[in-house]
Amino acid sequence: MKLPILYSLQHCPYAMRARLGLLLADQQVLLRAIVMKSKPEEMLAVSPKGTVPVLILPDETVIDESLDIMIWALQQNDPEDLLHKDSPDDLPTTIDLIRRNDKEFKPQLEIYKKAKRFRLENVIEERQKCEVFIAELEQKLATNQFFIGQKPGLIDYALLPFVRQFSRVHRSWFLQAPYPYLRTWLESHMQSRLYGKAMAKFPLWLDGHEECLFGKTKTDKT
Structure with missing residues (x-):
């Protein structure tokens, strides 16, 4: 099964927001950790603005706004009802x-x-x-x-x-x-486990083009 690709920067608050959303929605992605002084050409080709996060879905749809990534993830799966579906206001x-x-x-x-x-x-x-x-x-x-x-x-x-x-x-x-x-x-x-997982450090993708699995599995409970 082909997974989405997420370009991320560890301490960027927008990238942190996206990672939290993906974890909360139990969505797995292949994470490519970057630094802003050395942006991958592959990321710039799909999102020329050059900022993170950038999420590339299996159908090649690109989502490069952190809030949009959170909402997309929770629309796939929202086990904690973070969108408050029973309170539309x-x-x-x-x-x-x-x-x-x-x-x-x-x-x-x-x-x-x-x-x-x-x-x-x-x-x-x-x-x-x-x-x-x-x-x-x-x-x-x-x-x-x-x-x-x-x-x-x-x-x-x-x-x-x-x-x-x-x-x-x-x-x-x-x-x-x-x-x-x-x-x-x-x-x-x-102090939560969720925050610890969101802040896990990954090797830089450009160093070895190593894609790291990020996100919860069915057996990974908070």
């Missing part, structure tokens, strides 16, 4: 929040990371701009265990890599920041 809310994360929060997070890295005078100001979104997430968790309702959904796993990235910019500050619910949520996810 949840998906538009989920998509809206993810879009805001990608279009507003993530660009500001990059500015904050740069300010912290280069010890710029405006680092606190840039962090506070990020906190507008972070505070909204904290508020959601103050009344629910997860971002939408009392069970995990697509939104939780789609935002996980980005909240993780924010927490690591200034770790000591985050540990005492006024976001206790978000810290608990983040720690719970990062």
